[in-house]
Amino acid sequence: xxxxxxxxDASAVSLGADAVAVELTRECRQRxxxxxxxxxxxxxxxxxxxxxxVSVAGKRVAYGPVRAVDVAGLLDAGxxxxxxxxxxxxxxESHAWLGQQQRLTTARLxxxxxxxxxxxxxxxxxxxxxxxxxxxxxEIVRTVTESGLRGRGGAAFPTGIKWQxxxxxxxxxxxxxxxxxxxxxxxxxxxxxxEGDPFxxxxxxxxxxxxxxxxxxxxxxxxxxxxxxxxxxxALHVARERGYLGNDIRDSGRNFDISVRxxxxxxxxxxxxxxxxxxxxxxGEVRVRPPLPxxxxxxxxxxxxxxxxxxATVPVILARGAAHFRDFGMGKSRGxxxxxxxxxxxxxxxxxxAFGLTVKELVHGYGGGTATGRPVRxxxxxxxxxxxxxxxxxxxxxxxEALAEKGGLLGHGGVVVFDDTVDMAxxxxxxxxxxxxxxxxxxxxxxVGSTRGVELVDxxxxxxxxxxxxxxxLLDELxxxxxxxxxxxxxxxxxFPVRSALRHFREDFY
Amino acid sequence: xxxxSIERCVMVAVARMKGxxxxxxxxxxxxxxxxxxxxxxxxxxxxxxxxxxxxxxxGVISFYHHFRDRPAGQHVIKLCxxxxxxxxxxxxxxxxxxxxxxxxxxxxxxxxxxxxxAVYCLGNCACAPSAMIDGQLRGRVDEQTVSxxxxxxxxxx
Numbered sequence: 001x002x003x004x005x006x007x008x009d010a011s012a013v014s015l016g017a018d019a020v021a022v023e024l025t026r027e028c029r030q031r032x033x034x035x036x037x038x039x040x041x042x043x044x045x046x047x048x049x050x051x052x053x054v055s056v057a058g059k060r061v062a063y064g065p066v067r068a069v070d071v072a073g074l075l076d077a078g079x080x081x082x083x084x085x086x087x088x089x090x091x092x093e094s095h096a097w098l099g100q101q102q103r104l105t106t107a108r109l110x111x112x113x114x115x116x117x118x119x120x121x122x123x124x125x126x127x128x129x130x131x132x133x134x135x136x137x138x139e140i141v142r143t144v145t146e147s148g149l150r151g152r153g154g155a156a157f158p159t160g161i162k163w164q165x166x167x168x169x170x171x172x173x174x175x176x177x178x179x180x181x182x183x184x185x186x187x188x189x190x191x192x193x194x195e196g197d198p199f200x201x202x203x204x205x206x207x208x209x210x211x212x213x214x215x216x217x218x219x220x221x222x223x224x225x226x227x228x229x230x231x232x233x234x235a236l237h238v239a240r241e242r243g244y245l246g247n248d249i250r251d252s253g254r255n256f257d258i259s260v261r262x263x264x265x266x267x268x269x270x271x272x273x274x275x276x277x278x279x280x281x282x283x284g285e286v287r288v289r290p291p292l293p294x295x296x297x298x299x300x301x302x303x304x305x306x307x308x309x310x311x312a313t314v315p316v317i318l319a320r321g322a323a324h325f326r327d328f329g330m331g332k333s334r335g336x337x338x339x340x341x342x343x344x345x346x347x348x349x350x351x352x353x354a355f356g357l358t359v360k361e362l363v364h365g366y367g368g369g370t371a372t373g374r375p376v377r378x379x380x381x382x383x384x385x386x387x388x389x390x391x392x393x394x395x396x397x398x399x400x401e402a403l404a405e406k407g408g409l410l411g412h413g414g415v416v417v418f419d420d421t422v423d424m425a426x427x428x429x430x431x432x433x434x435x436x437x438x439x440x441x442x443x444x445x446x447x448v449g450s451t452r453g454v455e456l457v458d459x460x461x462x463x464x465x466x467x468x469x470x471x472x473x474l475l476d477e478l479x480x481x482x483x484x485x486x487x488x489x490x491x492x493x494x495x496f497p498v499r500s501a502l503r504h505f506r507e508d509f510y
Numbered sequence: 511x512x513x514x515s516i517e518r519c520v521m522v523a524v525a526r527m528k529g530x531x532x533x534x535x536x537x538x539x540x541x542x543x544x545x546x547x548x549x550x551x552x553x554x555x556x557x558x559x560x561x562x563x564x565x566x567x568x569g570v571i572s573f574y575h576h577f578r579d580r581p582a583g584q585h586v587i588k589l590c591x592x593x594x595x596x597x598x599x600x601x602x603x604x605x606x607x608x609x610x611x612x613x614x615x616x617x618x619x620x621x622x623x624x625x626x627x628a629v630y631c632l633g634n635c636a637c638a639p640s641a642m643i644d645g646q647l648r649g650r651v652d653e654q655t656v657s658x659x660x661x662x663x664x665x666x667x
Binding site for chain 1: 530531532533534535536538539560566569570573574575576577590592593594595596597598601629630631632633634635636637638640642645647648649650
């Protein structure tokens with residue numbers, strides 16, 4: 001029986017992976033060749049998806065990109081024995097693109113069967129939880145604090161400090177709320193983890209529950225991620241059955257369970273207080289802070305809100321110790337982060353590396369330039385609220401502080417590449433338009449400012465030279481109001497893409 | 511759809527969430543899953559069951575892009591309009607789709623065949639442009655993809 005891996009990752013499926021799996025099954029049955037198909041996650045080399053791997057004498061041989069029409073030919077050529085073929089990629093782990101990465105959080109992505117808890121355990125899964133079960137709560141928190149882990153969702157707040165705050169509260173009920181509302185364009189690391197290694201998130205949330213004394217967790221999952229919803233439902237069921245969730249986890253006397261709640265297509269619900277409102281079944285309107293969610297969060301109780309990558313990174317920290325994680329990275333940005341390279345790029349995908357990689361290394365090194373073959377003109381880092389950077393700023397290292405110095409933000413680690421056909425005035429207008437569409441409406445600078453901003457950009461593009469300078473100045477002033485007067489990051493950060501486009505690509509407005 | 515069947519659908523959804531805190535969104539998801547949309551007639555039943563005002567329930571439905579208050583077309587195509595897809599010619603693709611389907615975003619054809627919707631990120635950004643076509647995620651979508659759909663769905667050119 002030969003084991004063949006055909007990714008069930010949504011991106012691989014979007015390129016035909018399901019059809020490949022069906023065709024493989026059909027062809028092999030016809031030939032009387034026994035195979036076992038594992039729907040693994042994606043390794044994140046999306047230009048090679050669907051990337052099929054065959055287990056040959058304990059080693060994996062990859063072929064990609066495979067279409068359903070290639071299957072018969074691949075089998076004829078001897079794919080099940082790892083034979084040569086134009087699509088043969090060899091051992092994908094020795095591929096330079098993957099080999100240079102430092103995968104801690106995403107180490108199991110594409111490797112394990114996401115539906116198989118034993119496969120997870122075989123690949124060092126649940127060693128973090130076992131360690132945590134042997135520690136007092138305060139020590140779990142201390143380990144996370146000492147690792148230097150900061151929230152990977154965008155705000156980069158020190159995770160340990162958040163946990164300490166929730167830990168110190170006295171309450172009958174505390175919650176762990178996982179923010180899986182990964183709405184930034186150019187990001188997909190949360191999705192890949194939930195689909196390809198869901199137990200890492202479940203384990204991370206369980207450890208968080210032990211650390212702060214929470215017994216209930218919620219995963220707030222965006223409705224645009226149906227594949228992740230299915231993968232999570234499957235994994236949660238298995239974890240419960242095997243005693244890794246529920247009452248008396250692994251005979252420890254401790255309880256923790258997780259429910260998945262679906263979002264409903266509102267970008268703003270990625271903002272933590274808006275997400276809490278939505279979890280409570282209301283309009284996703286932003287709450288005024290304080291009180292902090294760690295003190296008074298979901299249903300008024302102390303709540304740790306972390307995103308998927310943050311929580312899924314916790315197990316490896318507990319398993320290998322704070323120092324192991326902290327030794328990666330630079331300055332105040334410790335550890336590794338899964339960057340996501342997307343848009344108009346030749347070799348896009350998931351790149352987990354220590355902080356400090358430069359934009360150039362990412363876009364030209366890993367990315368290999370644009371997919372269209374034209375020159376790179378701009379990148380947007382950190383999603384729709386992130387700044388646009390021109391090629392002259394590509395030596396900037398990707399870390400929280402370095403990007404802040406350049407007037408940008410790292411956000412959720414997504415990098416979108418644009419070639420020289422991009423109209424940056426249109427992108428600035430889009431940033432404001434998006435803010436108008438997605439604004440929750442609670443505060444005026446965001447609700448009204450975004451619409452006035454769209455009108456201003458239109459006027460700038462249509463107007464004669466004289467009034468144009470005045471309108472550009474007015475747009476800058478409007479950005480000031482939005483940045484300083486908005487309740488949350490949506491209105492507060494929309495000026496980043498607008499101002500960076502104006503600063504670096506002014507010619508597109510004139 | 512009779513009021514009785516709508517009420518029954520709401521009650522099943524409410525019963526499924528019994529004892530769960532903050533159940534409104536989950537109930538709306540259930541109703542939309544069953545009926546394809548959340549009929550305005552369902553609002554009073556939901557409000558009653560959760561001890562909310564009708565305005566509160568309506569406010570939640572209208573806040574979220576995902577919930578519809580009328581049925582969609584037989585086929586739904588959601589095109590991603592976010593940055594990564596724009597970087598891969600998403601604008602031109604959107605214009606082509608509008609023209610080919612004779613629809614603007616958010617509209618359903620009068621013959622009820624197709625609904626065209628905008629979506630902001632499907633998490634498929636390294637395989638842009640992306641679309642969700644009848645619930646199936648598609649990557650590297652081009653004009654041909656849209657044309658084939660239109661043809662298969664019997665949308666006159």
